[in-house]
Amino acid sequence: MFDPGELNFIGPEIAVFVFALLVLVHDVMFKQRNATISMGVSLMGLATAAVLNLLNMQAVDVPREAFAGAMAVDGFGFFLNFIVLLAAAGALLISHDFLRRIDVDVPEFNPLVLFVAFGMMLMGSANDLILLFISLEVMSLGVYVLCGINRGELASAEAALKYFVMGAFASGFLLMGIAFVYGGIGSTRISAVAQWFAIEGNGIAGNPLIGVGVALLLVGFGFKVAAAPFHMWTPDVYQGAPTPVTAFMATGVKAAAFAALSRVLLVALLGQNLEFHTALWLIAAGTILMGNIGALVQDDLKRMLAYSSIGHAGYLLMALVGAPAAGLADNPRLGGILFYLLAYTVMTVGAFAVLSFFTRDGVEDTRISRLGGLADRHPAVALALSICLLSLAGVPPTMGFVGKFYLFAAAIEGGAIGIAVVGAIGGAIGIYYYLRPIVVMYMHPEPADRVELAMNPAALGVLGVATVAVLVFGLVPGSLIEVAQDSLLSLAAWGGV
């Protein structure tokens, strides 16, 4: 049954895991650990994983199962792996100087990030709900700890506790959902669920077990991707967690959770049932509006980005509403989901890199008013942050615009004009609050008690790369979009939709 050759397919995961262990050993072995070596080895782990992932991507033309069907080896998973690796690398680089400044000297940080990335990557390829659950827990446990890594800070501890309690609750929902689905269908394979639905006469209607199971799954995922009405934890946790961790949560955790949700929805569930579709519609609309309206009134940039991240989850759900019943090939524009996850990761990491500069005596201070006069003091940083924010707002010619364009295209191609209009309204609200930091940077004077920005090469590098990528892929998105679309279409191999 077990074929050692299949280990190739989890090569990237293994690489990240092994390097995490190496870093852990290094960090605990030496009393005076060398932070640079620890960082370097961690990044090497991510780079190795990226190379292995690329090799896998080229080697596997036709999607296939591995490990007795527990894992799906397909373009969708490969694409997600890249997003996760990018998010992890960004978070690590931002954290390097930041942790020193807030006086958090814990050897566990880098290994934890790698372990979390390991969980995320598995999540994106899980073809079995049990594997999905386990990898989600691997990810979540690490993130709970990372949230509270700044033990001296009350907000950080609060964030960790809140996220843990709420997260455990959501995991419970997810597990219950899996159990119900298993009870109804007799399998936890996502592709098996799809095959079951494909049989004439099988559906949610008349099968209360499945109905309840699907609803519970939706709640569990809704929590993880911060969809309304399960988004309440997001602002507090995002604000309380140290900035690099928040960046990692907003990008990596969201991408992984959304990938798992998309896989379950697109492979197994969508196009089955009208009631279910309505629920998704309502969740998407609520998420778009709640996130964007909530962000309007925030005075703290980090908290604003937390609310806006809810809005972005809404746009992604909007695209899923447009998923066709007839088959994925009917709506290739859905590839925009992967493109947007990547775009969102890049521009968000860029914005958080700038946020990480704002500390005062070891305490974060990310009020928007702190940005005053930034354009005069550091024009390049102000310009880069503006580009990232405009990209988040979806203004051309940026990657964020192209991504959003495709999400709208996916929704409209699927006939979901109504939700697209809601999305357009959300986008217009978004413009307002994304402009605010830009207004402050360019049009307000410096605050009287300004502190020097704690700029450091690592975070500046992240910012630079993110900004260039946002512009380049905004102007010539063609090939990247093709890859994203092919990757998403690989899901079609699993039957169902």
Place this chain on the structure above:
Amino acid sequence: MDHLLSIITFLPLVGALAVFASPGATARWLALGVSGLTFLLSVPLWFLYDPAGTGLEGWHTMQLVEGPYPWIADLGISYMVGIDGIALLLVLLTTLLTPIVIYSSFSSVHEKVSQYMGFMLVLETGMLGAFVALDTFLFYVFWELMLIPMYFIIGIWGGPNRIYAAVKFFIYTVVGSLLMLVAILALYFFHHAQQGFWSASILDLYHVVLPYRTEFWLFIAFALAFAIKVPMFPVHTWLPDAHVQAPTGGSVILAGVLLKLGTFGFLRYAMPLFPQATHELGPVIAGLAAIGIVYGALVAMVQDDIKKLVAYSSVSHMGVVMLGLFSFNTEGVSGSVYQMLNHGLSTGALFLLVGIIYERRHTRLIAEYGGLATAVPKFSVVMLIVTFSSIGLPGLNGFIGEALSLLGSFHAHPVATVVGTSGVIFGAVYMLWMVQRVIFGPLTNQANKELTDLTGREILYLAPILALIFVMGLAPRPFLQVMEPSVDRVLQQVNREVDLLAVTESAAHSGDAVRGAHGGER
């Protein structure tokens, strides 16, 4: 010069990069040089464009076409530019006004000069791109690209309430354009369902035939975006704020070119794409235009701030343009396009003049002035000429455009035209009254006695506008000849007979591909 249009469009953007990087004094001249060169390069367009010549198949008026070069292949999005007679004139207006504005800002902008000049050049690329784009996606990108520099120009170099005005300007425009984006996407899918291939080119999208209900909503989405830009009553409220707060250069570009993009959008996109809805809603839009004319004029009459007066007069004048557009006949639409140019020149000049005295006195209140004719005679003469042009005195450019627009629209919407024409009379009243209070009367205020008259530089940048005011008033023929075939071609599209049978059939087709677009969610 195969790529003349692209060169003209992107030269300012390339120049902007250099301008951003150079110190203030150099940036001024560099920006002037770049925008001047752009103008010089655009002059040959006038000769290269042949109104009677042949361009694209089926669209002989669309010439100097470049592309399509594939850009985002899977939706048929490509880089494609070209101009018809209408776009040609607006491109020339843009390339002419930009160096004038940059030159005029030499004395009014002293802080962050290189950024200001750089933003002006980026803005020019945005405007030119929106005029020359033949691909809807490309058009949308340029349409949004314009917003960012304008937003900064108002927000950084504007008056006391600049941030509010800048944000309001941005939000209003974006709300409209996002809904338009949704409509553009819907058009792509309809086009694919009907023609079997993906295309974002406007000339291909013209072939889409839509069921009335769908067409109605898509037209609304497009029309809202453009109506905000024009601006039409009742979505005009961002304009007075933006105009009054913007620095002189910003106001001139805003009034001179940006507003034209709204009416141009109607003419290029909303009307020919959705002929049934256009005719159906024509009376409503004509009615709103007429209300706008009268309302703008009445509000302008009671302003005590010159700049605000000019701002409201824009609402009024653009109402005339809209009336002309929705006349659906050659006179009306030609007059309307002519009026776009006139308004760009005369209102642009008015804003420049307001800027000139504001620089000297730091007030724009009408009550502060009076008797300028004796203190600054050259200024007063220019002001008078521009005012007469603005109110449409025969012999100057304003008369031709206004007369043609109203003449044309009288055939289509007699009542709205009668109401609108009365507003034009009000227009004469508030402008003349303003001139009377500012220029004539006794010279009582000591500060006004010490005013310096127009400098050589100011005369230099006002001269081209003044010359055009006379030329276009006395010899309108060449301008009308350039645009008329294009106007006719567009009208042919707007007035095309919609084959109802085809609509029903294609409704069944597109119903498969775009589920629920005309029946709610699936």
